Amino acid sequence: MKEAKNWIKEVSHVLCAHITMIKTNNRDTLFSLTYGTEAVIPVEIGMASLICAEVNQTQNDKALLLNLDMLEEKRERDAIREAKMEKYYNAKVYSMNFRPGDFMYRSNESSHAKKGGKLGPKWEGPYEVVEALEKGAYKIRNGTRTWNVQDLKKCYL
Incomplete structure (x- = not known):
């Protein structure tokens, strides 16, 4: 010590x-x-x-x-x-672009919203994109923080 x-x-x-x-x-x-x-x-x-x-x-x-x-x-x-x-x-990066109004899922691993362990859900949502920021950052509705595109996945409704 x-x-x-x-x-x-x-x-x-x-x-x-x-x-x-x-x-x-x-x-x-x-x-x-x-x-x-x-x-x-x-x-x-x-x-x-x-x-x-x-x-x-x-x-x-x-x-x-x-x-x-x-x-x-x-x-x-x-x-x-x-x-x-x-x-x-x-x-090597696969680019995914979202526009305001698009729906997407966010990674449960990065948000730590639900504790499901090994068999728990990998994605949560859908969430609506409110604003597209620079370099793959997005704001979602009812969210306070921004999310990177690597933690998001397109939702087809």
Whole structure:
């Protein structure tokens, strides 16, 4: 239980690790995409490491300026890569569009309206669509929250 009290001391280390961790989709770190260069982890500064011992300040400053010049190109390259990935994954998505006035069922698994267990109902409704929002979000009559299209199914009355 003593370890749970000292979590605030560890937050900065966890955040630093998250910011400097290489992301798999673009092979860059969040820090390098923001500032144009790789971060030196605070642990590396405190330790005598080869990276910190062999640094030449004038060459380092020139390299940092070059990284800043290349930052915009790196961001454009990553934006193109993400657009290709988005196109690839969105090609597999079956799109269902509802219009106001259409009737649909909503998933009981996402709404948790009825506890039926394994043999309980999978869908509940029908509900009437009141408003179609952006990116597959819908408002239903007598509902306070919005529903995503993946939790909805067309009802043919």
